[in-house]
Amino acid sequence: MPTPPKTSSSKIIAAARDLIGEPGLDELTMQAVAHRVGVRGPSLYKHFADRAALLREVETAVVADLEAVMIQVPPSLDDLSALRAIAAAYRTFAREHPATYSLIFGLHSGDAAAEQARRRALQPALQRLESYLGNREAAFIRARVLTSFLHGFVSMETAGAFRLGGDIEQAFQAGLALLLCDTARK
Amino acid sequence: MPTPPKTSSSKIIAAARDLIGEPGLDELTMQAVAHRVGVRGPSLYKHFADRAALLREVETAVVADLEAVMIQVPPSLDDLSALRAIAAAYRTFAREHPATYSLIFGLHSGDAAAEQARRRALQPALQRLESYLGNREAAFIRARVLTSFLHGFVSMETAGAFRLGGDIEQAFQAGLALLLCDTARK
DNA sequence: GTCTATAGCTAGATAGAC
DNA sequence: GTCTATCTAGCTATAGAC
Numbered sequence: 001m002p003t004p005p006k007t008s009s010s011k012i013i014a015a016a017r018d019l020i021g022e023p024g025l026d027e028l029t030m031q032a033v034a035h036r037v038g039v040r041g042p043s044l045y046k047h048f049a050d051r052a053a054l055l056r057e058v059e060t061a062v063v064a065d066l067e068a069v070m071i072q073v074p075p076s077l078d079d080l081s082a083l084r085a086i087a088a089a090y091r092t093f094a095r096e097h098p099a100t101y102s103l104i105f106g107l108h109s110g111d112a113a114a115e116q117a118r119r120r121a122l123q124p125a126l127q128r129l130e131s132y133l134g135n136r137e138a139a140f141i142r143a144r145v146l147t148s149f150l151h152g153f154v155s156m157e158t159a160g161a162f163r164l165g166g167d168i169e170q171a172f173q174a175g176l177a178l179l180l181c182d183t184a185r186k
Numbered sequence: 187m188p189t190p191p192k193t194s195s196s197k198i199i200a201a202a203r204d205l206i207g208e209p210g211l212d213e214l215t216m217q218a219v220a221h222r223v224g225v226r227g228p229s230l231y232k233h234f235a236d237r238a239a240l241l242r243e244v245e246t247a248v249v250a251d252l253e254a255v256m257i258q259v260p261p262s263l264d265d266l267s268a269l270r271a272i273a274a275a276y277r278t279f280a281r282e283h284p285a286t287y288s289l290i291f292g293l294h295s296g297d298a299a300a301e302q303a304r305r306r307a308l309q310p311a312l313q314r315l316e317s318y319l320g321n322r323e324a325a326f327i328r329a330r331v332l333t334s335f336l337h338g339f340v341s342m343e344t345a346g347a348f349r350l351g352g353d354i355e356q357a358f359q360a361g362l363a364l365l366l367c368d369t370a371r372k
Numbered sequence: 373g374t375c376t377a378t379a380g381c382t383a384g385a386t387a388g389a390c
Numbered sequence: 391g392t393c394t395a396t397c398t399a400g401c402t403a404t405a406g407a408c
Contacts, residue, residue: 003390003391003392003393004391004392005391005392006223006224006225006229006391006392007223007224007225007229007233007391007392008233009233009234009243011223012219012220012223012230012233012234012240013240013243013244013247014247015219015222015223016214016219016222016240016241016244017244017247017248017283017286018222019213019214019218019219019222020211020213020214020244020285020286020288020289025206026212027205027206028202028205028206029400029401029402030401030402030403031400031401031402032205033198033201033202033205034198036201036202036204036205037192037193037197037198037201038192038193039192039193039373039374039375040374040375040376041401041402041403042374042375042376042377042402042403042404042405043192043193043373043374043375044198045402045403045404046373046374047193047194047195047198047373048195048198050402050403051401051402051403054198054199054202055202057195057199058199058202058203058206061199061200061203062203097203099206100203100206102206103206105341105342105345105347106345108345108346108347115349118349119350140350140352141352141356141357141360142360144348144352144354144357144361145335145339145357145360145361145364147338147342148335148338148339148342148357148361149331149334149335149338149361150338151338151341151342152333152334152335152336152337152338152339152341153331153334153338155291155337155338155341156291156333156334156337159291159292159294160294161291161294162330163301163304164305164326166326166327166330168330170327171327171330171331171334174327174328174331175330175331175334175335175365178331178364178365178367179361179364179365181364181367189373189374189375189408190373190374191373191374192373192374193373193374215382215383215384216383216384216385217382217383217384225391225392225393226392226393226394227383227384227385228385228386228387228392228393228394229391229392229393231384231385231386232391232392233391236384236385237383237384237385
């Protein structure tokens, strides 16, 4: 006679869902990196203690790159135009390097250098917001809201999550318009 | 004499960044799932063809769960209150099941069932938005904007990306207030 | 700093008995 | 439908020669 069932598809699915942990970066293997730079895997360990150490440095470098594109905004622009330009630069960066971008908020390694890079990258936008809103605290809150929108939008966009048609560019501009409306000014 | 250098730390970092592909779900191994349901690994293959097939079903189930919590909003609520409640339910779901939540926009498997589940989950919020804004097209755009904000906010929140202090709840409410202001009504 | 060789591990998936 | 046994494959990391 056949062995009695111990489980079921739905039980397996439920267990799988309980099990999901942090997503990794499977493709980034030491050997693949080594091949890219023309050496063998073990040679990398003369440069970095282990894979985690390499990842920490990558994280910091990526954030610095994002800062570099956001900082390109001409100082001559008015605040609102500058904020729009920063947002556009952010989105462009994410679209051009989607997997790389995902490290910025995806690794959360707690690395001090990466954390400092993140803080530094935020600074220009924060200053513009403060000038625009005329209120330091409001600018800080708005920065969080704007960053959330930008991160969510580009994450969905690069993941191909906008699948219902329509003008995606229009949605981006509409979101910016709502979040950059100057309602906090007294 | 020592072997001449073929590479450098910065080259390695650059190569690593070029290499980053899609993040995986390392912890979700077939053996771990099997152990959870009290069987051995190979038994799972009688239920699902392979790991990818299991993941597709998990994805659909997760979206259905998110829909279930968003649908709990009482019909008696006015549109604005209902939209706030839906947003709160979304955020609560992500906070309670962060890793599970990350599958919703993270897997993009192109699975038809998952796609249909996503569409279905969006429907109630979309209807409320249409009633609130009095414009079908504006509601569709606003839904994209709101979803982007929600997804970005909860992704950052669960990743621990809000590291600069301050009231995170206040930022969430501020974002909702800006995105739910009724500026599109004629 | 590079290499070869290898240890040690873990994963996905299959074969065949029951 | 479950099991044991096994295959294949890939990864991190180390040892030691050059």
